[in-house]
Amino acid sequence: MATLLKIDDALKSRVHNLADQRRRSAHWIMLEAIQQYVDREEQREAFKKEALQSWASFQETGKHITGQEARDWLDTWGTENETAAPECQK
Template sequence: MVTTIKLNDDLKARIHRLADQRDRSAHWIMREAITQYVEREEKREAFKQDAMRAWNDYQANGLHVTLEEADAWLAKLEAGEDAEPPKCHE
């Protein structure tokens, strides 16, 4: 599939300069930039959807862990302990 994109002269020059510095084609630089952007935005959207599901679950059932409980668990993991996550409660 062929896609066309219009770029201003300044951005085109910057892309070509970077391509020369990296010994890559301008096409490769643009394709890589778009790929990285799409992957980052897909991850951001997945994170947002996970947060919305968690919020909806909390509103439906009230189950949660406190900041202190989560922090204590994370401290154990950081110390290298194989700790189970805290149990959710109301």
């Protein structure tokens, strides 16, 4: 699928300068930029969806852990005393 992308001269010049510095084609630079943007935005949307689902679950059940419980648990990661996730409470 061919897609036409119109960009202003200033941005076009920046892309070409970066392409020269990276020893890549301008086409490669633009594809890479688009790919990274789409990946980042998809991850942002997935995070937002998960947060909304978590909020809905909390409103429904009241189950949660405190911020301090989460920090204490995370502090054990990668240590000899690594612990299991704390139990949710009401």
